[in-house]
Structure formats: C-alpha cells, structure tokens
Amino acid sequence: MASPETPATKTCPNCGAEVLLRTKQCPGCGQLLANPKPQWFKDLTATEIFLLILGSIMLAIGLVAL
Known part of the structure; x- marks a missing residue:
C-alpha cells in the first residue's frame, strides 16, 4: 500500500510552527x-x-511576416 504524499511545508519565522x-x-x-x-x-x-x-527573435520575425 502506497503512503500518502507529505505536503510541502515551511517554518514560521516568528513562532517556528510548520x-x-x-x-x-x-x-x-x-x-x-x-x-x-x-x-x-x-x-x-x-x-x-x-x-x-x-x-x-525568430518568433517576432514570424509574427511580423504575417
């Protein structure tokens, strides 16, 4: 059985909570x-x-040529 993915977290700079x-x-x-x-x-x-x-540049030239 596959384990659920852990969501990405960051740490609060004020209180340190995840x-x-x-x-x-x-x-x-x-x-x-x-x-x-x-x-x-x-x-x-x-x-x-x-x-x-x-x-x-090539895209710009192509659009101008239209």
Missing part, C-alpha cells in the same frame, strides 16, 4: 508569511539564454 508552503498567514501566531519568488532564471546556462533570445 505550516503548509502556500499558507499566507501562520495559524499559530498570525504572522504574515512571504511566499518565495521563483528563481528559475538564475539556473539558466549561457546556451539556454542564447536559445531563449534566438527563439524570441
């Missing part, structure tokens, strides 16, 4: 919790950046 990752306010102390901003773009390699730029 709360769900998408929680905006700690249910224990009422502290407002900031959601971390995605940082996916910091992991891009030079090749991926080049391909993103090249793809954007």
